Amino acid sequence: MPAAPVKAALGPVRRAFSPWTDPAAKPLIRFENVTKRFGDFTAVDNLTLNIYEREFFALLGPSGCGKTTLMRMLAGFEDPTEGHVFLEGRDIVGTPPYKRPVNMMFQSYALFPHMSVTDNVAFGLKQAGMPKEERAKRVDEMLTLVKLTQFAKRKPHQLSGGQRQRVALARSLALKPRVLLLDEPLGALDKKLREETQFELTDLQVTLGMTFLIVTHDQEEAMTVADRIAVMNHGEIIQVATPGEIYEQPNSRYVADFIGDVNIIPGKVENNASGNVKLKSEWTDAPILVTNPVECAQGGDAWLALRPEKLIVALEPPPPGTPNVLAGEVWDIGYLGDLSVYRVKIPSGDIVKATVTNRTRLVERPISWEDKVWLTWAPEQGVLLTN
Template sequence: MSVASASRVPFEPWKDPQAKPYIRIVNVTKTFGDFVAVDNISLDIYQREFFSLLGPSGCGKTTLLRMLAGFERPTSGRIELDGVDMSAVPPYERPVNMMFQSYALFPHMTVEDNIAFGLRQDGVPKAERNKRVEEMLGLVQLSKFGKRKPHQLSGGQRQRVALARSLIKKPKMLLLDEPLGALDKKLREQTQFELMNIQEQVGITFVIVTHDQEEAMTVSSRIAVMNHGRIAQVATPTELYEFPNSRYVAEFIGDVNMFEGRLTEAQPDHVLIHSAEADAYIYVDRSTSAAPGATVWVAVRPEKIDVGLTPPDDPTYNCVTGKVWDIGYLGNLTIYHVRLANGKKVTAAVANRTRLRDRPITWDDQVYFTWMPDSAVVLVS
């Protein structure tokens, strides 16, 4: 089977009860004095996954990555790789490589020599070394740049040299610490897809640390969202975005409108919430664990909202009204910020299917925001 066709096969080993995790992080805690950087984390990662640790600065994601690399040792708990406890194994004895944000290339060496450095240190014969360097240059599309020095390359090219150097020793796991942070937006977006293609070709488990939600959503098979040293949720990008398990995750992944309310009706196939701050009843066509009377929050993504100048045929549910107080034109989207009568701000994102001059909505217009019953998520925390 070709690489192209193989990449179309669904890859979801975490749904298979018989699948054995490749990396097991079991009750791992890391403290620095009185500060708890990683707090009793347990996590399974499967072979060939492109797994992301996502969270804000200080959430513990880099500390966890450094423990996987062996640069830090857990205060308690253990880390297993392919069935072997790695907790006490030093970094240089682990079948793991790490790629840093700075790339850390040797400026006096050529691209070829940078890539071959690890093999030379291991005493790999020159013929074998040259062959593998040539293969790596082809993999990262730098075959014509082998004789250049790092300063003669663009940022994206240097990033690919660092990736080739990390992969040439065929590690069981590659760790990437904010690997695209130094690139501009357009190149970063392009490189994300290059990383995905390379990872599929080499079949190595990638674990990436990033604070960039869009980057994590693009490259990952699954994402662990971290907060204050703990894991808030582990799921696929789609599941995280469409079905967050808390307000923290909903607000961290993308943009969201959040309405606080009281659960007035709970049925197996729907719930009804009265939101005083939205001055509306909200109907959601899925169940919740909360009981009637409980305080809950309804999350609605901006792109799920329809914007109109006239009220809908049935404004009973899922309809709020207010005045447009700001508009952001992004080319493909227009962002409408609306202020409700009580001052709450709500956002809608509308695809620009027509020219800007054809858009009927402008500042200070009274508009109606509506959404479908399956477009919202009820959160209890």
């Protein structure tokens, strides 16, 4: 039996895609000085944002930060109190949802329970007046795309959660919108299926060459699927960047703390010369050395954002002169299979979190509770923040 053809990797396509770095590139979607108020509550506050064609863009933030309101304004379910929403250079404020080349996939999927999979996918096409033969062809195309051809005659209640999610996706894509809006689309799936579907979603988006805008509060989901992420809080955008930049170069304590695990070490700038900063902190007697360039005033407050995986945990003290050393006692241990998480209490009373990859099968734990350990990290591993 011949082997199945190997699908070409889409990684090179995603790596080469960065229109936001081109000053001449025009955005497909632009929110310009948009504010949305509900009575006395400001859901979106004077926000400006560009999203480019074929981009997979994520709005990420806690509940109530304004991300869903922003998506609903693009869909036409809400109008901004102030500002403009442009799509392909045209202001669409006041344009009804059905006249916008935008489709939305809801968190609840909103499938018709009395209709088959085929009829659910065909519903929008029928409403749009597409001829029957063309409609049938489009439905077949969509079901093939989401790998549901064999379930065409089933009703939603006869499908798994992941299959219902794919039906909703096929229905949303059937009309071939310019922009697909995804409101927490994977929230109802279990962890393993959600992780698998994230990669399928990115492959689908690249294959179709469409613009996807996803709203989520799940940081891992946003980091996996998105070309860029906008981190939001209280109706404002705090940072817009690629997943790697958001994680490795956060622009504030809020972003550093919101994305993944992090240790935030407070201090004051003791010396700032030639791109090297010495930070005096109550966490350690010796100054902390940071080599990433940052504008900070001598004597000013600053914070070092240090990811747990950047720390080295050892049972023996490092050689004299080693920079950035914290000694402490193992306070707690979490075993996650691929990782062990150590919570180390240092003399100041603060807890430092470090993660270590479990490269061998765990028979006896080399580092245990109440062991004295030394934590070290390279000067370039931390990110100095001033706000």
